[in-house]
Amino acid sequence: MKAIPGHVLTSFQTEDPHPTPLGPEWGNGARVGRMVIAEAPAHATWSSKLREKITVPGVRVVRPVRATDGRFTVAGYRASDFVEGEPGHRVDEAIAAALRFDEAVAYFPAPTLDRDDAWARADRAVWAGHASHVKSGQLSHADFFGCCIFDGSLPPALTDIVPAEGPRPYGYSAALTLIDGLVAGAVDDAVLSRWSHIPDLLFLCDRALEYRTSLATTFGADANVSSNIDRVGSLLMSHRGATL
Structure with missing residues (x-):
């Protein structure tokens, strides 16, 4: 800095x-x-x-x-x-916190910030074909995992609120947190089963992974991140097949 x-x-x-x-x-x-x-x-x-x-x-x-x-x-x-805390591998706790966040902000309007950065463009592109989900959506956090820190047994701390570009379905903040945890190799694959009660979880995870894939392409992610993204995509496909 x-x-x-x-x-x-x-x-x-x-x-x-x-x-x-x-x-x-x-x-x-x-x-x-x-x-x-x-x-x-x-x-x-x-x-x-x-x-x-x-x-x-x-x-x-x-x-x-x-x-x-x-x-x-x-x-x-x-x-x-400033509050004490470090980013950690406590992904399930972060997902639970993201769900509580979505519940707490359900009645706050999603902002209209007129952004045109890479993150905003990627988010808009991911949701462009899902008008019905957007119409019934709410304020969502576009980087909850990245802003979530932990300090011992204290509750997780949220350092910032990064809004998605428009209304998103309930649970999207949590789904994006889950995908970020998987891509980072910070949580086991069974996390999808543990949080399967989130409505439309696989659909939300698909959108979250598409968002992260777009950003990885834009910013030239290293081979390890690209490999993890591919692996998570295969994992989601496997879960979709198991639910058919």
Whole structure:
């Protein structure tokens, strides 16, 4: 991460001269005192407004930090409270948390952010042919697994809310978390059976894998990730055959 401008630090009332770099779960930002400052993505203000007020049972939602003038972003940066935790292989716990997230946000409208980045284009393309599912959908998290961190026996913490490009079916946040866990090799294949009670799980997993495949192609994923994506595709096909 590039150096945080001094006036940004001042706006968020911190002067720590030695920021500690953090990983993608924190938007590749840096810990500065009691907070994390990172470059603000297109959804930053929307996410901050929602994280400021939302409660998700069994999930520690990381709260945003406002600047001295009340803004959520300053000169392209945002700030959030820092909480301890590391990304982990606790995929089943993350899936359960993602389902609770979908339940908690069911009555919040999906945002209209007019994005045209690779993630937004991939998401729109994946759902373009499924108008009926989109019409009856809800706000969903497009990177729950990537934003979910764990600290011992504490409930998982959610560092950010990354919205899908439009309404998605209930359970899509969890299905995408499940697929991300499988592609990362962080969970056993039986995870599909353990969460088979999620409505239309295989359909949602197909969309999630298609989304990740598109992004892997766009960003040139390494051979190991591509191989894992192919393996997960075969796994889904096997489960579809078993349910016929």
